[in-house]
Amino acid sequence: MDFPILTTMMLVPLAGAILCLFVGKDGGGAARGIALAATLATFALGVMLWANYEIGGAQWQFQESYDLFAGFSYALGIDGISLMLIMLSVFLMPICILASWESIQKRVGEYMAAFLFMEVLMIGTFAAQDLFLFYIFFEAGLIPMYLIIGVWGGDNRIYASYKFFLYTLFGSVLMLIAMFWMTATAGTSDIPTLMQYDFAPEAQTWLWLAFFASFAVKVPMWPFHTWLPDAHVQAPTAGSVILAGVLLKLGGYGFIRFSLPMFPDASADFAWFVFILSMIAVIYTSLVALVQSDMKKLIAYSSVAHMAIVTVGLFAYNVQGLEGAMLIMLSHGLVSGALFLCVGVIYDRLHTREIERYGGLSINMPYYAVFFLLFTMASIGLPGTSGFVGEFLSLAGIYQTSSLVALICTTGIILGAAYMLYLYRRVAFGGQVNEDAAAMGDIRPREWAMMVPIAAVVLWMGVYPESFLAPMRADIAVLDAHISASAPASDADLAAGSPREAAANAVEFDGEGEH
């Protein structure tokens, strides 16, 4: 395909961002319009991208490469994994703009510009095919996110923005040094080539650790997660949606794109390290979530727990684990984003995130309660919702590698049900203890427009995950074939049976009669 669709997808929001910056102080309405138009146009391009993506075709599609810079090249291209994550980003973006429609009243132009820049960078990160181009997009996201938290955030926004910025910066600079070493050794910064390159095992250890420093902070894994609750709580609603929906996926994407294929031996060596951190994360952050009194903080901690199941699935070294991890990432992007939107809806009305200040919302906000319930169930992983498919696959994957890890992570799912249902009971059920909460009106058309698309996709992914798995299947198979040789030892005692002589449902056929 000759039309540079990936570049176009980045240029559209970029143009929107620059326009938004210049609408001036009184151009709030114009900025909102521009931002919504730009994100919808990008989403339309994304749909075109998906429609034109050839499942089972070449591994890398829509490739573009221009020699614009010295030292690295402007090379874009996607496989199924990138495609799905790009779709997630462009799908959530218009919803974020809608979520900020009324709640952001000061410096609207700059706010919208920051979000549109963010979209450019997210698409770029997932589409980059050059190591350094990836780093530039990956790291550049700090600037708009720092501004979003710092300017439009809550009371303790300054602390949260500093913590977010310095934590993530420190994580990624070491990765940059590793990238230099890799390009010097392999002689290229082309990601597809590097994915096939075999680094010496002892070098892999250091490289893996350097990349881990960056991705573990982004995911975030326990104990590198402490920036997340602060950043989530202080960020405006749409900021939390983007953080939870897409930015956390950068870490998982990093593992699946870099750590696993490029350093398979080191990844296997460190697999138990990752498992232990993930097991602690699942149990510990779930327990922490259980005692939160702030809704956003509760969901933030639940994100850490869910992402731990992603990392477990990734390092399970089998197809189920990898597919499950990818599906959890997509599902968590939608569901936690939607949960933050649910918090945002009632926060806009009452301006508090304290759980105690609500109660009995299903009486005065029935539609809201339905959506909230759906997303709560999806977060728990109820069959029929998107959460179930991913968690099931991921746990099935890890069960083949270690039944202990599977056991503990499944306990996390039970705890997940506990804190989510407990949250839901306190907010939506029970009596209407607070008068002001009881007086809140149900969701308005704008909020319907935010909730319905996410709910539809959550159900779609729960009922027919094949649509989302199909583009990724070939890429995950390639990855699995590449890394399976160095898989960590499995505790599953698989005895190979002898094949039956005939199929189990074979019917003896004596050559007579009709078919």
Place this chain on the structure above:
Amino acid sequence: MDFVASLVLVTPELQLTAAGLVLLLVAAWGGDKAARGIAIAAAAVFFVAGLQLIGPLHTGADGPDTLGFGGLLKVDSFALFAKALIYLAAIACLVVAPGFFNSAAAGEERGMRAEYPVLILFAALGMSIMVSANDFMTLYLGLELNSLASYVLASILRKDQRSAEAGLKYFVLGALASGILLYGMSLLYGFTGGTDFASVRAGLEGDLSLGQLFGLIFVMAGLAFKIAAVPFHMWTPDVYEGAPTPVTMFFSTAPKVAAVALTARVVFEVFGGQVSAWQQIVMFTALASIVFGALGAIGQENLKRLLAYSSINNIGFILLGLAVANVAGASAMLVYLFIYVVMSLGSFTALLMLRSEDGDLYETFGDIRGLAVTRPVIAWTLLIQMFSLAGIPPLLGFYSKFVIFDAVVKADLVAFAAIAIAASVIGAFYYIKFVKVMFFDEPAGVVTGKSGTAHWVLLILTAVIVSPLGYLLTPSLTDLADKAAAALFITV
């Protein structure tokens, strides 16, 4: 080498000299009324002199043809690159000066003095000589011409106490540094029997004697003073804070380029055979500059002081490139210098635009609170400059760190690179404090004054270069820097 060919080599310097002398006379007869005209003339001379550098820069100049005056001067690609940067910085500093000196910011002595452009001319002439020095005598000549002009520039606001203090401090410490340098040079002369770089290098072959080692260390220390690298950096914050802002802008750009270029030339051409003797010194200085530059800046309230520490921090990164001691490192260093000069010009121009209604200049954090609301363009350009100085992609400042660390890692100094890059995160703290104050805090609303067109043009121009668009410059920039760095390693 015949005399005419030598004179042809130094045409730009001859033009600067002639212009400096003529404009000095004009200043003497015309007085301060002629200041504006003199500034324009000086900028034009820089421009013309700079234009002549473009041709040889592109074709590349090295080898015996570049030696002039019997080996006293060497006008190779490296010198040309440095000179081009110096002239660019000088033009910028001339352009912003009238707006500063003709306003209330200049205090009692309102009105630009006619000597200012002339002094800039002479300082730049001195730097031109410094960067093309091929002999310790030439080196010292250029260095002192530059320094003497700079001392006067620092205290050009005679009735302003801070400016006078800055001038005095700069003079005393600068003279001390010159003395140390001179002492080192005399030791080297005594122990090797020559003052030209080639014969000193030849004399240093084999194991270093104690006297030679002392000479080397004294020379390095003197040079470290001039580039304001830790542990010889103490004068920088005071001088930067006290000097008038256009002069600070000049100090943080042109003399830095000249001194770094000079240091590179000395370590590669004179001590090129003794890499192990100086490499660890440069490594220590580089790391110490990065760390102290970052830590020192954290507590600062005054923006000029903060940028002084930032320049120390940046020198650390430049020295990283030097410490690599190969062509790639030297080339990375030159790319870094270019980007650093652009970022410095941009940030100081933004500082020069922080004016009150009556034209007085603001220079503390308290004054720029909420600048994004009151003066969004200045705030956004300053944001670009600060994130760029912090090395956050996609701004051009990232590219400068990119090339440096690429060279360091390729030279197998991975641990060194890891420590340096981790220390750079400390620096990010105060750069993002700039952004925090301008964007997150409630507006102080004191910055209300208008600025001239020259300031706006320079502000926007530097911001555009530093923005991601600047990456389009990188192929040609790298090409020129590679040629310049290669010239440094050809021993004639």
